[in-house]
Amino acid sequence: MNLYHPYSRRQRAQGLYLIIAILMGTLTIAFFRLQVVRSDTWELRAESNRIRQLPIPAPRGTIYDR
Numbered sequence: 001m002n003l004y005h006p007y008s009r010r011q012r013a014q015g016l017y018l019i020i021a022i023l024m025g026t027l028t029i030a031f032f033r034l035q036v037v038r039s040d041t042w043e044l045r046a047e048s049n050r051i052r053q054l055p056i057p058a059p060r061g062t063i064y065d066r
Helices: 006-037 039-051
Strands: none
Touching (some): 006 039
């Protein structure tokens, strides 16, 4: 006795494809917003990060020339 109909596998596969398509669409929209819509914000943050100077003290002590 066959408990699974051939259409149920096809419907599950189509449902899985639909879920994957929705996830990919969501990622595409998020990446578009990140790179196109909010590019000015990220450009300013990158520029301020590039220009900022952080002094790093040397933990080794004084170096004497012989």
